[in-house]
Amino acid sequence: MPFASRQDEIPPAQRRAAVATILALHVAAAWGLLQVDAVRSAVVEAAPLFVELIAPPVPERPPEPPAPPPPSLTPKPPPPPAPVIAAAPRIEAPAAFVVPESPPEPAPPAPPEPPVVVVAAPAPPAPPPPPAAPRELPASAIQYLEPPEPVYPRASRRLGEAGLVVVRVFVGADGLPKQLQVLHSSGFLRLDEAALEGVRRARFMPPTENGRPTAGWARIPIPFELEK
Structure with missing residues (x-):
């Protein structure tokens, strides 16, 4: 049987390969089972059961109380001040009596100023009336000394x-065309x-109005x- 046991022994390399497989x-x-919805839900529901098996955390150590402050030193009261001896009040001599001067006489009031008389400026003279527009002379009033x-x-x-051609001419009081x-x-x-x-070379008899020479416009x- 020693020979048979020696043949059944598996080499270490093959053993490791078999375990890995x-x-x-x-x-x-396991991965294939987790792909099933029912298996994945059961695993999720069973997960809290494993959490309860974890040991509770160790409570933290409370902090140490602070050290008491050092005792305060009471200050020593200062010594009382030395008594002050008040000096006797100084008696001053009475002031000399002075007779007040009489107030000055008031100045006489100033005479009232004469009233100011404001003289209005004279109104400007009225502008002269505009000259009358020259009148139109009738054809019967046109007489020539030298016809055109x-x-x-x-x-x-x-x-x-x-x-x-109708020429409009302004005849002056002297009979000349202006x-x-x-x-x-x-x-x-x-x-x-x-x-x-x-018409410019023509000479007119001065037109008259109420016996006086006048001027006006005429149509010539x-x-x-x-020639035929």
Whole structure:
């Protein structure tokens, strides 16, 4: 039998491999059981039973009481102060009697100032009334010393320009034309300028109003007609 026991003996390396294999199989089997919901719930419910087997913690040692403070030293009271001897009050001599001076006489009141008279400034003079607008002279009041004689422009004759120009002229009290303007144009600039120049050379009899010379605006028609 010694020979048979020697053949059944397993080498140490194979024994360790077999033990590791068995442990691995147990771990795999336990992991597989934990994947089942019923097994995992039972393990969770049984977990508190293992906690009760743990020994309770050792209570902490209470802290030591603090050491009593050292006894306080009572201060020694100071010695009483030495008595103070009060000096006798000094008697002063009475002051000399002085006769008060009489108050000065009040000054006489100042004479009242004369009242101030405020003189209002004179009002500015009223502005002069604006001059009356020059009136329009009727056609019957227009009389000539030298009637207007406009010159028909040659270019206007050659181009066949014709028409009526109404010149508005301001005749002064001396009968001279002061201002001129085209009131109605002929449609041709050359004819309008010729009409203005003809009226500018004209001389008027001074217009009168109530027997006195006056001035006013007059309308002078200047026709330009081509000869047929």
